[in-house]
Amino acid sequence: MSPTTNLSPSEDELRRALIALRADNPSLGIAKLHALLLSTHSAWAVSEKRTRKILQNEGLVLTSNRSTTRSTSDQSAASTDVKKFPLSALVEGLDISKWTSKIEVKYFDKIKGKGLVAKEKLSQGEVIWKEDHFVLAPEWEIYDLQKSSLACSFCSTPLQDSPIAISCPSSASSTGHTCPARFCNRLCLSRSGRTHPLLCPSQNPASVPLLRFARRTEWMALHALAQCTARLLLTYQQDESAWESDWKFVRSLAQLGMEERAKDEWMNGVEVDRETWKKGHQLFLQAFQEPAAAPEKKKLARLLKKPLGKEIADALFPYESFLLGLGRMNLNIEAHGGIYVLHSHLNHSCSPNVAIRHLDQRTALSRITVIAKQDIQPGEELCITYVNPDLPVDLRRRQIMEWGFGLCQCPRCIAEGSDSPDKAQKAVPTLDLGDLESELKAGLGML
Ligand SMILES: [Zn+2]
Numbered sequence: 001m002s003p004t005t006n007l008s009p010s011e012d013e014l015r016r017a018l019i020a021l022r023a024d025n026p027s028l029g030i031a032k033l034h035a036l037l038l039s040t041h042s043a044w045a046v047s048e049k050r051t052r053k054i055l056q057n058e059g060l061v062l063t064s065n066r067s068t069t070r071s072t073s074d075q076s077a078a079s080t081d082v083k084k085f086p087l088s089a090l091v092e093g094l095d096i097s098k099w100t101s102k103i104e105v106k107y108f109d110k111i112k113g114k115g116l117v118a119k120e121k122l123s124q125g126e127v128i129w130k131e132d133h134f135v136l137a138p139e140w141e142i143y144d145l146q147k148s149s150l151a152c153s154f155c156s157t158p159l160q161d162s163p164i165a166i167s168c169p170s171s172a173s174s175t176g177h178t179c180p181a182r183f184c185n186r187l188c189l190s191r192s193g194r195t196h197p198l199l200c201p202s203q204n205p206a207s208v209p210l211l212r213f214a215r216r217t218e219w220m221a222l223h224a225l226a227q228c229t230a231r232l233l234l235t236y237q238q239d240e241s242a243w244e245s246d247w248k249f250v251r252s253l254a255q256l257g258m259e260e261r262a263k264d265e266w267m268n269g270v271e272v273d274r275e276t277w278k279k280g281h282q283l284f285l286q287a288f289q290e291p292a293a294a295p296e297k298k299k300l301a302r303l304l305k306k307p308l309g310k311e312i313a314d315a316l317f318p319y320e321s322f323l324l325g326l327g328r329m330n331l332n333i334e335a336h337g338g339i340y341v342l343h344s345h346l347n348h349s350c351s352p353n354v355a356i357r358h359l360d361q362r363t364a365l366s367r368i369t370v371i372a373k374q375d376i377q378p379g380e381e382l383c384i385t386y387v388n389p390d391l392p393v394d395l396r397r398r399q400i401m402e403w404g405f406g407l408c409q410c411p412r413c414i415a416e417g418s419d420s421p422d423k424a425q426k427a428v429p430t431l432d433l434g435d436l437e438s439e440l441k442a443g444l445g446m447l
């Protein structure tokens with residue numbers, strides 16, 4: 001029988017095959033691993049892009065020799081004092097009473113940073129708080145619905161034939177760029193005023209190439225950074241005190257620059273794609289600072305009348321600031337694609353005591369509900385998990401280390417672990433990872 005070609009394996013089949021190949025070939029780069037996949041599964045039609053994406057999602061983008069992926073100039077750019085841990089800071093003046101009185105923010109120490117602890121006893125199943133997003137970069141299927149006017153461009157709730165849904169007021173523009181955005185109601189429309197104008201194809205056409213690029217590369221952190229930058233730039237124009245608190249919040253987010261992360265000794269030399277980073281940066285500048293064409297420049301200037309101070313511009317636009325911003329998004333993005341003020345304070349444990357749910361699916365999909373998974377005593381820290389809790393201890397620890405958090409010392413890891421960073425570093429998945437749980441914090445790789 002002649003082999004059938006053009007057979008597209010299911011996501012699960014492909015993932016399993018790649019995990020098995022990676023286990024036997026821990027040091028092959030993506031292209032070689034992809035070639036090996038095609039030679040061992042000759043009937044399969046799989047693009048290298050698909051292989052890359054699965055490897056990135058599974059945290060399997062490794063090479064044995066990191067120096068081969070880094071040019072000399074990149075090496076000189078690498079600072080010698082690598083920040084080993086993501087740094088987070090307290091948000092000055094943050095009042096959490098609008099969300100809940102059951103917990104408080106605590107600063108632990110320089111390495112651990114901030115976290116949330118219970119002020120009173122919390123019972124299993126109890127709702128601790130609900131929270132709307134600071135910015136939202138939803139999963140791409142939902143993003144596509146937004147772009148087809150089928151989901152709210154503010155809160156991402158699918159719009160059926162809602163009689164009160166409202167189109168973007170700038171949708172009927174004469175510029176050639178029409179805006180497909182629709183909103184649940186007046187409230188969602190008005191709240192979208194914090195971000196939408198700068199990302200609206202009609203009001204700021206210079207943002208179109210950036211968002212297209214993020215969509216094409218499925219780069220969620222880039223989309224989140226675009227949303228976040230739009231919010232900062234617009235609140236700066238609109239409301240000084242709102243801007244102050246937004247700015248403080250963003251700068252307090254746990255951060256680990258993309259380069260620092262790639263350099264971390266635990267990364268085993270990740271294949272980073274600096275060409276993609278640079279292209280993203282170029283489009284980012286065109287969208288928010290210096291559009292390529294004069295009519296687009298004029299439109300952007302209409303939205304940003306008040307000049308930015310140098311300090312703010314320096315914190316947003318240079319390449320290093322851009323990479324740092326991506327790192328902030330990567331570390332803090334929730335699985336559905338939002339950044340949330342209080343949620344961003346939650347630390348990791350491999351046996352998390354709280355879970356994140358999107359319960360308001362028909363009214364406010366992006367809203368999160370934080371629920372106690374078990375009874376929690378006063379003074380106890382609230383934790384979510386950043387990795388798949390079903391993984392064995394060495395793999396969980398390796399993934400946590402890849403984020404720069406050091407050897408996970410949660411009670412479960414201490415009970416199960418050999419306490420050997422070496423072993424965790426070398427751990428290579430050999431099992432079917434399955435689908436990540438819904439409370440899994442998104443974002444291995446750059447996606
Ligand atoms: Zn909405």
Ligand SMILES: [Zn+2]
Pocket residue numbers: 168169170171179180181196200201202203
């Ligand atoms: Zn619009």
Ligand SMILES: [Zn+2]
Pocket residue numbers: 349350351396408409410411412413414
């Ligand atoms: Zn752990």
